[in-house]
Amino acid sequence: MLQTAYDYFWWHRLWLPVNLTWADLEDTNDRVYAKASDLYFSIPLAFVFLIVRYIFEIHVATPLAKVLGVKDKVKLRAAHNPVLDTFYKSSSKHPKQSDLDNLARASKFTVRQVERWFRRRRNQDRPSLQKKFREASWRFIYYLLAFIAGMAILVDKAWFHDLREVWKDFPKQTMLQSQYWYYMIELGFYWSLLFRVAFDVKRKDFQEQIIHHVATIILISFSWCANYIRVGTLVLVIHDASDFFLESAKMFNYAGWKETCNNLFVVFAFVFIITRIIILPFWILHCTWVYPLELYPAFFGYYFFNAMLWVLQCLHMFWAYLILGMAHKFLTGKLEQDERSDKDETDIPDEDDDEEPTKNGAVSNGHSVQNNNHHKAD
Template identity: 45%
Template sequence: MGLSEGFWHHEYWLPPGATWEDMKGSADIHYPQPQDLLLCIPGALLLIVIRLIFERTVALPLGRKLGVSDKLRPKVQPNATLEGFYVLLGRTPKEEDLVSLAKQSDLPVKKVETWFRHRRAQDRPRLMKKFCEASWRFTFYFTSFFSGLTLLYDKPWFWDHTVCWLRFPQQPLLPTLGWFYLLELSFYCSLVATLPFDVKRKDFKEQIIHHVATITLLWVSYCANLIRFGMIVMLVHDASDYILELAKMLHYMRWKRVCDAVFIVFAVVFIISRLVVFPLSTYYYFVTKFQLFPVACLINTFLMVLQLLHIFWSYLIAQMIFSVILHNEKRKDARSDTEESDRSEAEELAKNKE
């Protein structure tokens, strides 16, 4: 048996008793085929292009109209010695490094320290860039959630999760659900591709873990024809994402009271959907009513990873609400936008996607 045949052996991907022959379909009945997933590559590239056009033609003018503006930042004087240290050794030199650099540059230590502070400020993402990114994600998540809700509203297995597993894996794939699945996969692939160029959040590592887990779950569940289950999981996750992005946009617009109200709504929806509906309803049926096989065990593992991330983000959200919004504490925290702060807003810290 070759490597490819071994990888795609039906015992790994399908429940006992089912083979790939059962998934061939006919002219009238279509089942998910692994080669369909290749469409996510051009799909991701297309979404990146659409995003660039959207940010320039829609988000940027909208931000200006709503009063989003970047703070003026002092320019640093060119200095090869200081720039070399900044690029190669670090953005925040220690006290002994400052003294050494001051001697090399023939400058007072205070001026060297100021140079690095201003240089860090130049590299921090500008408010308009953050607004444009949040606008794009809000538009996609909003469209995705309500489109998915429209597609699933009349499906009996959406309301009764036990129906998800009837006659599995021989569940014909509706074209609309197939395209929706590939769109979601393309979107998360585009997020990974643009990570080096996007605003780096405080929870950057958690974002990478989340995106990798999500892409793996979408890819594997499509091949195993777990489309019904996957659609429900996606909808549960999308329920709060667009509200978070709206809160970010309001934060960048400096509409504090409205932002705080929207953030509280986001927190309620997030906690209910991620810590109640997902584990106790959707995930419960997958674990208890479904016959496990290798791919199902893999999906279980990544779903547990997502749930751990949900708990982590829920902690950050609760911390934000109780310490900053309800108690109105003033501190250089995650919402700080001061010159020295390299932290992201608390709304960005609380990001989940899906």
């Protein structure tokens, strides 16, 4: 049964144009084609990325954070209370009013004290500025190097300047060594992001990030197997083009360099809109949707590839909406909070609390910046 399912999954009529089979993509003396088995290499490469990231964050990002003055804020800790702690861990971090009344009676606190306890407890679990800085600096260095490498291997290619060249002789297009490493490194990186997503800083768009990583991995893998490598490299470099601006803006945000952060955010927003809202749909998606039909009838792989690209495009539109909202607040002087970021909650004192409140920081450190991962297809 498994063999039958395997045969149906790799049926050439699903993934290749009419009158072509997988036998047509076997290596010859002068041509080397991508193979599905090549993708296995991306998994150990992902673990290499995790190791390199660990070393980078300790020996590069942490000292850099100190140089730039990134400091963690002192947080008031919630007093140990078994009743409240049990509810916090097993039920909800944000109790309803009815829950507050019941918890107040059970813990012998006032309702205001229970509210304050939950605020402090939530703040204890929030990631530190240095953790956020380390993550941003790792992604910054990767996206910057990936974009430079992508441009280096594409700038002299015919399909970079003429999108019709993407489909010339498709799918019998020999694989270049530079394409192999570019694909494997990108795929390995996205696997590493997926492996780490549960441990990294969680944003409001956590679910969208999961969808983005999974869609990206599927899209990269499929485009490799079906030899959509030329257009795949274009999609990858487009996604890398804006991300390093965003990550650098975050880094300066956490360091408290407000003006530098805001200027980088403006550059990021501009590049993001140009690459992912204009170039990607009106050039790349047009290239993948229209040009192939001039050469062969539509088939399942054609629809599947375009569907996955549109999943990414929908995510880009969602993030563009957040970015434009941030830009509007930025221009009107009302920007106080990163739409996707987790924020520290103000610890409001009342008549029963004689401790000084902690300062509430907009975004993460009182400065404006839009958080986005990312991403590539980000």
